[in-house]
Amino acid sequence: MNILEMKGITIQFPGVKALDNVNFSLRAGEIHSLLGENGAGKSTLIKCLTGVNNMDAGKILLEGQEIRPSSPREAIELGISTVFQEVNLCPNLSVAENIFVGRQPMKRGQIDWNAINTRAAELMSRFHLDIDVTRPLSFYSTAIQQMTSIARAVDIQAKILILDEPTSSLDENEVQLLFEVMRDLKANGMGIIFITHFLDQIYAVSDRMTILRNGHLVGTYSIDELSKVELVTKMVGKDMDVIFNLKRADVAPDAPVMLKAEHIGDAEHIRDISLTLKKGELIGFAGLLGSGRTETAEMLFGADRIVRGEIQLDGAKLSLTQPFDAIQARIAFCPEDRKRDGIIGDLSIRENIMLAVQSRKGFMSPMTRQEQTDLANKYIALLGIATPDCEKKAGELSGGNQQKVILARWMAAEPKVLILDEPTRGIDIGAKAEIQRLMLEMCGFGVSVIFISSELDEIIRCSNRIIIMRDREKVAEVEGVSCTQQDILKIIAEGAA
Amino acid sequence: MNKRFDFSALMQSKVTWAVIAEVLILLVCFAIRPDFFSISYQPSTGMLYGSLIDIVNRSAEITIISMGMTLVIALGGTDLSVGALVAVSGAIALKFLRWDVLTYTTPGDYTVYPYFLVLIVPLVVCALMGLFNGFLVAKGGIQPIIATLILMVCGRGVAQILTDGKQFTTGYSPFRVIGQGSFLYLPMPIIITIIVVVAVALFTRKTAFGAFVESVGVNASASRLSGIKAGTVILIVFMITGLLSGISGLIYSSRIMSNDSNNAGLNFEMDAILAVVIGGTNMAGGKFSLAGTVVGSLIIRTIVTFVYYFGIVSEATMAFKALIIAVVIVLQSEPVREYFARRARRREALAGGDAR
Numbered sequence: 001m002n003i004l005e006m007k008g009i010t011i012q013f014p015g016v017k018a019l020d021n022v023n024f025s026l027r028a029g030e031i032h033s034l035l036g037e038n039g040a041g042k043s044t045l046i047k048c049l050t051g052v053n054n055m056d057a058g059k060i061l062l063e064g065q066e067i068r069p070s071s072p073r074e075a076i077e078l079g080i081s082t083v084f085q086e087v088n089l090c091p092n093l094s095v096a097e098n099i100f101v102g103r104q105p106m107k108r109g110q111i112d113w114n115a116i117n118t119r120a121a122e123l124m125s126r127f128h129l130d131i132d133v134t135r136p137l138s139f140y141s142t143a144i145q146q147m148t149s150i151a152r153a154v155d156i157q158a159k160i161l162i163l164d165e166p167t168s169s170l171d172e173n174e175v176q177l178l179f180e181v182m183r184d185l186k187a188n189g190m191g192i193i194f195i196t197h198f199l200d201q202i203y204a205v206s207d208r209m210t211i212l213r214n215g216h217l218v219g220t221y222s223i224d225e226l227s228k229v230e231l232v233t234k235m236v237g238k239d240m241d242v243i244f245n246l247k248r249a250d251v252a253p254d255a256p257v258m259l260k261a262e263h264i265g266d267a268e269h270i271r272d273i274s275l276t277l278k279k280g281e282l283i284g285f286a287g288l289l290g291s292g293r294t295e296t297a298e299m300l301f302g303a304d305r306i307v308r309g310e311i312q313l314d315g316a317k318l319s320l321t322q323p324f325d326a327i328q329a330r331i332a333f334c335p336e337d338r339k340r341d342g343i344i345g346d347l348s349i350r351e352n353i354m355l356a357v358q359s360r361k362g363f364m365s366p367m368t369r370q371e372q373t374d375l376a377n378k379y380i381a382l383l384g385i386a387t388p389d390c391e392k393k394a395g396e397l398s399g400g401n402q403q404k405v406i407l408a409r410w411m412a413a414e415p416k417v418l419i420l421d422e423p424t425r426g427i428d429i430g431a432k433a434e435i436q437r438l439m440l441e442m443c444g445f446g447v448s449v450i451f452i453s454s455e456l457d458e459i460i461r462c463s464n465r466i467i468i469m470r471d472r473e474k475v476a477e478v479e480g481v482s483c484t485q486q487d488i489l490k491i492i493a494e495g496a497a
Numbered sequence: 498m499n500k501r502f503d504f505s506a507l508m509q510s511k512v513t514w515a516v517i518a519e520v521l522i523l524l525v526c527f528a529i530r531p532d533f534f535s536i537s538y539q540p541s542t543g544m545l546y547g548s549l550i551d552i553v554n555r556s557a558e559i560t561i562i563s564m565g566m567t568l569v570i571a572l573g574g575t576d577l578s579v580g581a582l583v584a585v586s587g588a589i590a591l592k593f594l595r596w597d598v599l600t601y602t603t604p605g606d607y608t609v610y611p612y613f614l615v616l617i618v619p620l621v622v623c624a625l626m627g628l629f630n631g632f633l634v635a636k637g638g639i640q641p642i643i644a645t646l647i648l649m650v651c652g653r654g655v656a657q658i659l660t661d662g663k664q665f666t667t668g669y670s671p672f673r674v675i676g677q678g679s680f681l682y683l684p685m686p687i688i689i690t691i692i693v694v695v696a697v698a699l700f701t702r703k704t705a706f707g708a709f710v711e712s713v714g715v716n717a718s719a720s721r722l723s724g725i726k727a728g729t730v731i732l733i734v735f736m737i738t739g740l741l742s743g744i745s746g747l748i749y750s751s752r753i754m755s756n757d758s759n760n761a762g763l764n765f766e767m768d769a770i771l772a773v774v775i776g777g778t779n780m781a782g783g784k785f786s787l788a789g790t791v792v793g794s795l796i797i798r799t800i801v802t803f804v805y806y807f808g809i810v811s812e813a814t815m816a817f818k819a820l821i822i823a824v825v826i827v828l829q830s831e832p833v834r835e836y837f838a839r840r841a842r843r844r845e846a847l848a849g850g851d852a853r
Contacts, residue, residue, distance in 0.1 A: 005690040303722060327724035341722050346715040351708055359724035363705040409723065 002061075003028040003191045004049075004160055009058035009318035011044055018044040022217045024210055026160065026191040031182060033194045033202045035235055037428040038400040039386060042195055045212070046162055050082050053073040053406065055192045059163040062159070081153030082162040089149055096120035098137050123151040143174035150181060161185065162193045167201055168426040171289045171454070179205045193270035197428050199228050202280050207392035212295070213237055218345070236430050246436055248480060250442035251281045251464055257301060257315070259331075259417050261300065264309030269295040273474050275467060277417065277448045282439065284463030284480065285452040286488050292472035293452045294336055297419045300450070301333035302326040314416065327360050334406055336422045336452070338399070344408045345395025349387060350376040352394045352405050356413040379408035383438065400431030419450040424458060436462055456485045468492060511777030511829045518775075518825045519796050526803055533806070538723040544679040548802060550687075556798035557686035558583070558745040558762075563769040563776075564697040565627075565738030567790045570773050572714045572734055573639025573782025574634065579742040579769055581652025582626055583762025586619040586746025588656035589667040591756035593618060594672065604666045604754075611673055620743040626652070627739015627783055628732060635728035649766065656758035666755040676751030686748050693741065698787050707785070710734060714782030768797055775825055796825065 004026040009201040011019040019041045026032050036042050047053040049060065051069030060067050062078060069075040072082075089098045096117045096160055104111045105119075120133040127147050145167055152160050163182070167175050182192055182205060194206055202209060203223060211234050218234050226234070240483040253432030259277040262269070270292050277283055285293040298304035300311065311318045313329050320326050326333070335341035344352055354372045361367070367375070376390035387397060394405050403423060410418060420439065424432040440462060443449055453459050459466060463480035468491045478493045526533040536547035562579045569576045595601055596609035608615060626648055633644035678685040701707030712720045715726045721727050742762075749761050774780060775796055776789025800821050804811070805813045827833060 301722075322726070323722050324724045325724055333722065335719075335722055340716075341718050344712050344716045344719050345722075347708075347712060351712070355708075355712060355720070355723045355725070358705045358708065359726075361705075363709050366703065366705040366708075 001028055001298040002026065003063055005061040006045070006049065007059050007061070009048060009060075010056050011048060011053055012056045017215050019048070020215045022212065022215070023220075024217075025220070025346065026193060027207075028159075028191050029186050029189045030208065031186055031192045031194055031206045033196065033206040033209040035195075035202070035209055035213070035231070036218075036397040037235060037430045039214075040212040040235075040428075041215040042212055043164070043398075044215075045162060046193070046195070048080065049075065049160075050080060050162070057460070068194065071200065076156065076158075079159035080158065080162070081156065081158035081160070081491065083146065083153060083166055084164050089137055089145060089152075091145075092136055094134045095124070095131065095137055095140070095144075095148050096133040097125060098148050099133075099155060103156070119155070120151070123155055124148075126154075126184075127151065128177065132133045141174075143171075143177070146170065146178070147181070150178075154185065158190065160191045160193065162195075164195045165197070165426055166194075167196055167198060168283070169289075175201065176426060197432075199231065199429070202231075203228070210247075211235055219376065226483075232429055235428075244435070246440060246461060247355065249280055249282045249440055249449075249464055253442075255279045255281065258313065259300070260312040262310050262312075264299055264306050264311060266295060266299055266304050267307050269304075269472055270299065271473065274309075275474070277450065279448055280443050280446045281464050282449040282451055283442050284459035284460055284466040285469060286456060286459050286466055287469030289454065291469040291492075293469050294421055295420050295472070296448060296469070297333060297452060300326075300417075301331055301419060303333065327356060327413060330414065332356065332410035332413055332417070333419045334403075334410060334421060334423050336425070338402055338406065338426075343394050343402045346393060348391045349380065349385070349394050349397070349405055350390040353379055353390075353408045353412055356409045360413060369483055375412055379412060382411075383408055384434065400427035403427055403431070405434065407435065411438075411442070415447060417448045419452075421452045422454065423451075424453060424455070432458070456488055460485060460488070461465045511764075511834070512786055512792065514829045514834065515789055515792040515796065515825065516777050518821075518828060519792055519799060522796065522799050522803065522821065526799075526806070527830060529807060538682070539573070541639075542679060543682065545682045548806065550684065552795060552798050552802050553687050553690075554684040555802070556794045557690045558749050559765060559768045559772055559797060560631075560690050560794040561693045561741050561745045561748070562765055563772040563790045563794050564693055564739070564787060565734070565741040566766075566769040567773045567776070567778055567785050567787055568697075568710055568734045569641065569699070569738055570729060570770070570778050570780060571710050571718075571782055571785035572641075573780075574645075575766075575770060575780075576627075576630060576645045576735065576738050577642060577766045578626070578630060578645040578648035578652055579738060579745075580762035580765035581649050582623045582739055582742035583746035583749055583765055584653050584656040584756075584758045585626065586623050586743040587750030587756040587761045588659045588758055589619040589622055590615050590672070590747055590750055592659050594667045594669055595665045598663065598665060599735060605668045608669045608672070610665075610671075615672065616747065619747060620740055623743030624736050624740040625744065627736040627742070630739065631732040631735030635731040637778065653758055656756070658755055660758060662758075664755055664757060668754065669817075672751055673754060674751075676748050676753075689744065689748065693744065694787065694791060697737070697741075706730075706733070711783055711785065714785075765814060768794075771822060772797055775822070775829070777829065797822075826836050 002025045006024040009019050009022045022045060024045065034042050044053060048055050051071045051074050067078055069078060093101065099120045100116050105115045106112060117133055124131055129144065129147060131140065131144065137148060166178060170178065186192060196202060206223055208220060208222050210220040213235065255278040257276050258279045261273065261275050263272050263274055265272050273296055287293050296305055299306050302323050302325050306320065309322065318329055350372050353376045354367060359365060367452060373390060380387060380390055385401050385404045394402060397405065423435050436458060439449055439451060451459065451462060460480060460483065466478050466480055466483065467474055468476040468488060470492055478487065533548050536545050536550060539546050566576060566579065587823050593610040593615040594608045601609060606638050630648060633639045634641050675685055680688045709730050712725060713730050717727050746762065750756050772793035773790050775793035776786055778785040779791065800818050801814065804817055809817060
C-alpha cells in the first residue's frame with residue numbers, strides 16, 4: 001500500500017524548472033532511495049514534501065488524503081520527519097532535551113525531567129546505544145548526534161522518515177548500526193526515504209529506488225532490477241567509462257622532493273610522523289575517522305601547532321605557526337568540514353574564490369573588482385561551477401558546487417602543495433569524478449597533492465603512494481599501483497604486516 | 498552594459514527602506530512647518546543655519562562612532578564601551594587644557610599644555626582602550642559584548658579619577674573651533690564627520706580590509722584557514738572604534754567647552770548600534786553598509802530634532818524615538834521587504850507583458 005504519493009510535482013524557480021512533472025510513491029514498510037546528481041532535484045522534492053518549498057503544480061497524497069504542508073512544522077505534525085545531512089540540533093542541549101525539545105512532557109506545570117531522561121534513554125537503547133542522555137549533544141560523535149535526530153523522529157511517531165545523506169560523516173560500524181535501526185523501523189511499518197551518494201549503501205539497505213536527473217523523473221526501479229553501472233549511467237546520463245577513465249599522476253623516479261616532514265608531532269594527537277612528497281606526486285591518506293589523518297594535514301598547514309620535528313618545503317626549512325604562513329609558502333588546505341571551515345556562505349562566489357589570493361597579498365594590496373571578477377569567472381568556467389554569475393552567494397550553491405568553489409579558492413592561490421581533506425564527501429558521483437580529475441590534473445602541472453578520503457576505492461584509483469594511519473600513527477606506506485582494497489583494510493584492522 | 502534597473506532588488510535592500518523612512522519623517526516635518534527646510538546664511542559666524550544643517554551637525558558624534566560600530570557589528574560583535582570612551586576623551590582634553598585647577602583657577606582663553614597634546618593624547622588613549630577591547634576579544638576569546646562591558650563600566654570611573662570628579666570648563670578658542678567653528682560655511686563637526694566617513698569608506702573598500710571583516714564576520718574559522726589573520730582584523734577594528742569614540746568625545750566636549758564624566762556620551766553605544774542596524778547591517782555579522790549607517794544615524798537625530806522642534810514634551814522623547822524606530826525596523830524586516838519585492842516583481846512582469 002502506498003503511504004505517500006506525489007503526482008506531477010512541478011516547481012518553478014526564477015529561470016529554471018527545478019522539478020518538472022515528477023511522480024514519486026512510497027510504500028509503508030519500505031526503504032526507498034532517492035537518487036540523482038547534485039542539482040537533480042532531490043532536495044527540492046524533499047523540501048516540497050516538508051513544506052519548505054511551494055509547488056507550482058501537482059499534488060501530494062498522504063495515506064490517500066491530499067495534503068499541502070506549508071511549513072516544516074506542519075509537515076512534522078502530519079507525520080513527516082526529516083533528518084538532515086548536517087545535524088540540525090542544539091549542540092549545547094543534552095541528548096534527551098534535543099529529543100523532546102518543543103514538546104517536553106509536563107507534570108504539575110513543570111517540565112518532567114525524569115520522564116524526559118528515562119524515555120530518552122529507552123529510545124537510545126532501542127538503537128543499541130547505551131549512553132548518558134543528560135550529557136550535552138556536542139559531547140558525542142556525529143553518529144550519535146544523527147541517531148538522536150532519528151530518535152526524535154521515531155518518538156513523534158512519524159509515518160515517513162526522510163534521511164538526507166545521513167551516512168556521509170559516519171564510519172563503517174556506525175553505518176551498519178544506522179542500517180539496523182532503519183530495518184527495524186521499516187519492520188514497524190514506517191516508510192523511509194533514503195538519500196545518499198554511496199551506491200553500495202543503496203544496494204545494502206533499500207527496496208526500491210527513484211532516479212531524478214535535471215528535475216525530471218528517470219524512473220522508479222526495484223533494487224534487483226538495475227546493476228550499479230546501469231544506475232550510474234541513468235543518474236549521469238553518460239557512460240560510466242568516460243567518467244572513470246582516470247590516470248594516476250605520472251611521477252618521474254628522480255622528481256625532486258617538494259615537501260618533507262620529519263618526525264613531526266603536535267601537543268595532543270600525533271606523536272611522530274614522517275613523510276616525503278615529490279613534485280607532482282599524489283599521496284593518499286587512508287584510515288578510519290579519528291586515525292589522525294586530519295590532524296596530520298592540519299599540522300602541515302599550520303592550523304595545528306607543531307611541537308616536534310621539522311618540515312622542509314622545496315629543501316628549505318619551514319616554520320608554520322598559523323595558516324597564513326603556510327599560504328605564504330604556497331601550501332593549500334581544503335578542510336574536511338566544508339560548512340564550518342570552508343565556505344563563507346554569506347559572501348559571493350567571487351569573494352570566496354579570491355580570498356586565499358588576497359590574504360596572501362595582505363589587505364593593503366587589494367585586487368580590483370575587475371581582477372576579482374576575472375579570476376572568479378575563470379575558475380567558474382574551468383571547474384564548471386553551476387551558477388548564473390559570480391555574485392551569487394556561495395551558501396546558496398549545492399554541496400558539490402560549494403566544494404568546487406573552495407577548490408577554486410586554492411587553485412587560484414597557485415599552491416605547490418595541495419592538501420585535500422575528504423574533498424568528495426557528500427557530493428554526487430559526477431562531481432566526485434570531476435574533482436578527482438582536477439586533482440590529477442593539478443599533479444600534471446607539478447603540484448604535489450595529499451588526498452585524504454574514507455573511500456578506499458578512490459584513494460587507490462588516484463594515489464601514487466598511500467599512507468595508512470591507525471590510532472594516530474602511520475602504520476604503513478604502500479604503492480598505489482600494486483595494492484588492493486583488501487590489503488589496506490587488513491592493515492587498518494590489524495596494524496602493519 | 499545594458500543592465501536593467503532592478504527594482505525588486507532595490508525594494509529588498511534595507512538601505513532603501515532607511516532612506517524612505519528618513520524622507521517620510523522629513524516630509525512630516527515639512528507638512529507641519531513649511532520653513533523646516535529653509536537654510537539661511539549668518540554673515541557674523543560665516544555659517545549656514547537651518548534645521549537640516551542642525552540635524553547633520555548634531556548627528557556628528559553618533560555618525561562618527563557608528564562608522565567603527567558598523568565594522569564591529571560586521572564582525573558579529575558589539576562595542577558597548579564607546580559612550581564611556583567619549584567621556585574619557587573629553588576628560589583628558591580638559592585635563593590638559595586646565596592641568597592644575599588650583600593654580601589656574603579661572604577658565605579662560607588659554608591652555609596649560611601645548612594644544613597638540615590636548616588633541617593627540619585623548620585620541621591615543623582611546624585608541625589604546627579600543628585595542629584593549631580588541632585584545633580581550635581576539636586573544637582572550639571573550640564575547641565582544643562582555644569584553645567591552647568592562648570599559649563601559651570602568652571608563653567613566655577613569656574619567657572621574659582623571660579630573661578628580663570635577664567638571665572643568667575652558668575658554669580656549671582653538672578648542673572651541675572643533676565643535677562650534679565652521680569651514681566652508683558648514684559647522685566643523687559636519688566637516689570632521691565627512692572626513693571620517695570618507696576615510697573609513699576608503700580604508701574598508703579601497704583595500705581588502707572590508708572584505709576581510711565581512712569574511713571573518715560570516716565564518717571566522719574558514720577565514721582563518723583561508724589565511725586571514727582574524728585576530729589582527731579584530732584588533733584593528735576595535736582600535737578604529739576606540740579612536741573614533743575619542744574624536745567624537747572631542748567634538749562633544751568642545752560643544753560644551755567642558756568635560757562631563759557622567760553625561761558625556763551617555764547611551765551613545767545604543768544610538769550607534771541602532772544607527773548600524775537601521776542602516777541594514779545584520780547583527781549576526783557579515784555584509785555591512787557604511788552609507789546605510791550614515792542614514793541610520795541621521796534618522797535617529799531627525800527624530801530627536803523633530804521632538805524638540807515641535808515642542809513635544811521632553812519626557813516623551815524617548816518613547817517617541819522608540820516608536821519611530823520600531824516602525825523603521827518593522828519596515829525593514831524580512832517578511833515586509835519580501836512582500837514589497839514580490840509586488841515589485843509582479844508589477845515588472847506585468848509591465849514586461851505590456852511591452853510585448
